[in-house]
Amino acid sequence: MNIHSSPSFRPLYDQIKILITQSLIAGEWRPGDAIPSEIDLAARFKVSQGTVRKAIDELAAENILIRRQGKGTFVASHSQERASTRFLRIARDDGVAEYPTSKLLSVTRERAPEASASLLDLRTGASIFCIKRLLSFEGAPRIFDEIHVPAAAFKGLDDAMIRNYPGSLYSFFESHFGIAMIRAEEHIKAVKAGPIEAELLHVPQGQPLLRVDRVAFTYGDRPVEWRRGLCHTERFSYVTEMS
Amino acid sequence: MNIHSSPSFRPLYDQIKILITQSLIAGEWRPGDAIPSEIDLAARFKVSQGTVRKAIDELAAENILIRRQGKGTFVASHSQERASTRFLRIARDDGVAEYPTSKLLSVTRERAPEASASLLDLRTGASIFCIKRLLSFEGAPRIFDEIHVPAAAFKGLDDAMIRNYPGSLYSFFESHFGIAMIRAEEHIKAVKAGPIEAELLHVPQGQPLLRVDRVAFTYGDRPVEWRRGLCHTERFSYVTEMS
DNA sequence: TGTGTTATATCTTATATAAGTTATATGTTA
DNA sequence: TAACATATAACTTATATAAGATATAACACA
Incomplete structure (x- = not known):
C-alpha cells in the first residue's frame, strides 16, 4: 500500500x-x-x-x-499595460486597437436579485454594490454595463473612488480591495434595446444588441462579480478564439 | 558567438x-x-x-x-466523442447538454466573394463550395449556417456525401478530405433577422439574432473554412470563458 | 560609460519510479 | 478440450529529482 x-x-x-x-x-x-x-x-x-x-x-x-x-x-495584475484588454473582447472591425473611455453613471447599494445572487453564491437580498457605466469608442457610446459585487468584500466602495481612479475597473478592484479577477465565464445573447439602453447608446428601441452576462472569479475559483453588458455592435464585434 | x-x-x-x-x-x-x-x-x-x-x-x-x-x-480528431462540442459554443440556458440535429439545405459551387476570399487567402472569384444548413435543438431551428470552403482542397464534395455522413461536419472534412480543423476565430455581432433567416428560424423579420463569423484553421495555421452562423438565442446562449 | 558579478528563469539531458493499458501466458473449472 | 479467470510481462505516459549550460536583467564598481 x-x-x-x-x-x-x-x-x-x-x-x-x-x-x-x-x-x-x-x-x-x-x-x-x-x-x-x-x-x-x-x-x-x-x-x-x-x-x-x-x-x-x-x-x-x-x-x-x-x-x-x-x-x-x-x-498577474490588471494594472499591467497589456492586461487592459485581457477581459475586454469587444474590438473595432477595422482592427485598430482602441481602448474605450468610461463614463460612470451610478454606484448604488442594493439587495441582490435572485439572478446575480445565486451566481455569486450569495443569499437573495444580500447587500451588493451596483455599478452602472457607459463605455465609448471614439466618443460614441457602445457598451452599457451593469455590475454587481458583494458589499461585504468591497467595503467602502463609492462613486468618487471609482471616478478618481485612472485605470480599469479590475485594476481598481485589485488596488483598493485586494481582489484580483483571474477568470470569467460569459453567456451571450442577441436582444432588443429597451428604452433605457436605447437612449444611452443612441439607438432606436428594438435595435439588436449583444447582451453579455459575465461571472468573474478570483483565486480559488470564488465568484466575486456579476455583470451584464449591452453592446451596440455597429463597426464593433465581440472577438473570441477557440482550439 | x-x-x-x-x-x-x-x-x-x-x-x-x-x-x-x-x-x-x-x-x-x-x-x-x-x-x-x-x-x-x-x-x-x-x-x-x-x-x-x-x-x-x-x-x-x-x-x-x-x-x-x-x-x-x-x-486529435473531430470523430472522437468528446470532440463533438469542441467548436460548438451555443448551449441551452438550462444547462442540459444537447447536440443539435442538422438539416442540409444546399451545397453549391460558387465564386468566392471578397469577404470570405480574403480571409481564406484566396483570390476574389476563386472557386468555393457553399454549404447551407439549419441546426435544430429539440426540433426547433436555432442556427442557420452558411459555410465556404475552397473547392481546390475539397474536390468532389457534394450534397449526398454530406447527407449520408453520420457525424459532424468537421469529422466529415477530416475523413473525406484529410483536413483537420484545429483552431478558429470568431467575430460576433447582434443583427436583425432578414426575410430568409426569419423564415428558416421561425422568427419575425427584425428579430435580434447573433451573427457569428468564423474562420477555421488547419495545421500550420492555414485558413480553410469561413462560415457565418445566424443564431436565434431564445433559451440558448453563446458560452465562452476567458482567463 | 562600460565591465564584471550575481540572480533569475530557460533549456537540455539524464535517471528513476509510478501508474495505466494491453497482450500473452498460465492456470482453473466446467 | 473449451471457456474463463488470473498473473505476468512489456509497453505506454506521468511524476519527480538532479545537474549543468545558457539567456536575460539588475546592480555594483572601476
Whole structure:
C-alpha cells in the first residue's frame, strides 16, 4: 500500500499549485509582486526545483502568474499595460486597437436579485454594490454595463473612488480591495434595446444588441462579480478564439 | 558567438514542435492515429525524451495532440466523442447538454466573394463550395449556417456525401478530405433577422439574432473554412470563458 | 560609460519510479 | 478440450529529482 493508492492522491506539483494559490488567497504575494525564486520555493516546500517549475508553468498558463526570464515570476495584475484588454473582447472591425473611455453613471447599494445572487453564491437580498457605466469608442457610446459585487468584500466602495481612479475597473478592484479577477465565464445573447439602453447608446428601441452576462472569479475559483453588458455592435464585434 | 545569439534562434523543443507539425501536414500521422512513443521520437529527432515531452505537452495544450497514459499519444480528431462540442459554443440556458440535429439545405459551387476570399487567402472569384444548413435543438431551428470552403482542397464534395455522413461536419472534412480543423476565430455581432433567416428560424423579420463569423484553421495555421452562423438565442446562449 | 558579478528563469539531458493499458501466458473449472 | 479467470510481462505516459549550460536583467564598481 503506497500513498498513490489513496483516492485523494494528488501529484506533488498539484499540491504545490494549491499551496501557491493559498498564499495568493492569503495575500502573502499581491498582484504585481514577485514571488520567491524557484529555488527558494523548492526549499520552502521541500521539493525539487523541477516540481516547483511544473506548478508555476501551469499557473502561468492560467494567467495567474507571469514568468519573466532573468527577472523572476510575478503575480498577474490588471494594472499591467497589456492586461487592459485581457477581459475586454469587444474590438473595432477595422482592427485598430482602441481602448474605450468610461463614463460612470451610478454606484448604488442594493439587495441582490435572485439572478446575480445565486451566481455569486450569495443569499437573495444580500447587500451588493451596483455599478452602472457607459463605455465609448471614439466618443460614441457602445457598451452599457451593469455590475454587481458583494458589499461585504468591497467595503467602502463609492462613486468618487471609482471616478478618481485612472485605470480599469479590475485594476481598481485589485488596488483598493485586494481582489484580483483571474477568470470569467460569459453567456451571450442577441436582444432588443429597451428604452433605457436605447437612449444611452443612441439607438432606436428594438435595435439588436449583444447582451453579455459575465461571472468573474478570483483565486480559488470564488465568484466575486456579476455583470451584464449591452453592446451596440455597429463597426464593433465581440472577438473570441477557440482550439 | 554561440547559436543562441542567432536572431532566428528557437529552442530545441520548439523545433521539434515544428517537425511534428510538418508530419501532421504531410499526413504521416492522421487524425485518430497514435504517433510514435516519446522514446521513438527522441531517437528519431536525436534529442532527449524530456525535450520531446515538452514539445508534445505544448501541442496537447493546443488540442492538436491528445495524451493517454498507458496507451500513447494520438492525433486529435473531430470523430472522437468528446470532440463533438469542441467548436460548438451555443448551449441551452438550462444547462442540459444537447447536440443539435442538422438539416442540409444546399451545397453549391460558387465564386468566392471578397469577404470570405480574403480571409481564406484566396483570390476574389476563386472557386468555393457553399454549404447551407439549419441546426435544430429539440426540433426547433436555432442556427442557420452558411459555410465556404475552397473547392481546390475539397474536390468532389457534394450534397449526398454530406447527407449520408453520420457525424459532424468537421469529422466529415477530416475523413473525406484529410483536413483537420484545429483552431478558429470568431467575430460576433447582434443583427436583425432578414426575410430568409426569419423564415428558416421561425422568427419575425427584425428579430435580434447573433451573427457569428468564423474562420477555421488547419495545421500550420492555414485558413480553410469561413462560415457565418445566424443564431436565434431564445433559451440558448453563446458560452465562452476567458482567463 | 562600460565591465564584471550575481540572480533569475530557460533549456537540455539524464535517471528513476509510478501508474495505466494491453497482450500473452498460465492456470482453473466446467 | 473449451471457456474463463488470473498473473505476468512489456509497453505506454506521468511524476519527480538532479545537474549543468545558457539567456536575460539588475546592480555594483572601476
